[in-house]
Amino acid sequence: MKPVLSLVAACMLSVFANAAQIKDIANVVGVRENQLIGYGLVVGLNGSGDGSSSEFTIQSLSNMLQTVNVKIDPNDIKSKNTAAVIVTAKLPAFARQGDKLDVVISSIGDAKSLQGGTLLMTPLKGVDGDIYALAQGSLTIGGKSQGRNSGNHATAGTIFGGAFVEREIVYDIYNQEAINLSLKESNFNIASNIQNAINLQVGGNVAVAIDPRTVRVSKPDGASMVEFLAGILEIDVDYKALDKIIIDERTGTIVSGVNITVDPVVITHKDITIKIEPNSYEDGERAIDIKDGTSIDPVANLIKVSGERTTVASVARALNKLGASPSDIIAIMENLKRVGAIHVDLEII
Template identity: 60%
Template structure:
């Protein structure tokens, strides 16, 4: 399947294509126990789980040798979360719980209080609560698709804030999500024209430094900046889903004349006049305005107008190419200089 995106020139608000340096998420991680499992927890081979149980019980004045613990209702887990910018004490954030040992499932379990630390080793949140498992059929809108990992929505309370005083700043820095000299200069010019003074300067292909006007706070200034629209250039990109074989590309991504042989599949891009006519009753099939699939797993794509990645994808699908075949062929075309776009495999 091939999906077509808009052309390489798009309109968007500035806030959609930039980040404000300093306004960022922070990753948190912790180690804990999930209890209440119905004999689906870690076995006796997960010694770190047994030691953790013994340590927890000892903190409650219950001394027990880890070798004497035979419970299969407990699983050791890693707990991860994302601390959003400007999160305050008492705010709730979602956490992801993932089994570390040989537990068969953590469904129905409860995570015991787990400190979540940042890269600096400080505790920023405490997680606890019932683990939910969703979307085990793989279709659940971003839900985890196996029973050894789950989520706790709002399962962590923020205990410590990440200090960042934006209000009293006189300067700020924008970072483009994708480096582009033209886009950086466009943002600079739009802001300077809008405020009728030099409030922005592009220092490289990704960075724009801002100086707020005297009659505004930094919060008001960034809010206004984010709402301004810009026509920005999008770098051509082809995205391939390795699992499904879905190809997403821009409508204007052309493919130059080339011939690629991959196993028993041959893709030849040639001029329209070199393409043999398909007579009625012929074994060759037209599968698009510019594309014919001929006997022997050959796809011949003409240069009528412009051959695009969409033509190639349809031809390869018709030939029964697997997702790996499609990836290999498109990568070979890019390496040969026939495709002038970034290729991203997800």
């Protein structure tokens, strides 16, 4: 039997306007996480580490031993209890020295498993090359049963709170006279709504929409920027999310707004034919529900959809009933977009 494509009607993508707090749809420019990365060694593996073909692991182990006054030729190292790994972490905004960070460890050699390993002290650097944290500790593999952590072949792990912040990223927000809000999605209407909502709440013209992505907000005289930001980020504004269709090609999941329609069109894909017809009933006749207006001929692989409006959900549901594969449904959706039958953005992830 062909796999069935799952269809989720996302309330988050609904066409209805909703109220949203500014903090949910915009960020304060400069206040963000920073990515950290480092190269390290995991030891204590039960013969499941990198083999002799991973020369960088052997050389790294030799260099590490020299730091503790043990000099050894890399050619004499045969240990399979060590693995070379890449360590990554996220440095939160306003992190202070001594704060703990979660780190993710991933093998880069031919290690079979990192199960039971311990990460040796690893410096984590930012894009500028400076060290911002130090990571060390025992790995937690977790209970995953698929992917890289399947069975005994766990080549990635985590150390919760395994890194300590050593260097802070300074951002002097207290002495700022103005800040910029960056919208998560460019939209003229939302930028204007944020500007108007802040000015209405605070008074005056403290907020100015510079472009569809940026709103500049000036601090009132005598106010604390921290307290001022805490207040404006809680303000509710009229918000309407952009309609879009998101397709997860790996899992075969389609997420779309509940009211995204498909224009009349005829499309043939392999042995499947879809015919979407405009409203064909007479004036005054009761509208036909989408479900009732969809007819499927399994023998001819023909889907006929007629009614007041045809949605992406009804097309996907009909294709599922016909037994179309996920790849077939994704291809049909892409072609519906190309021909202009769907008027919203289509995003493949």
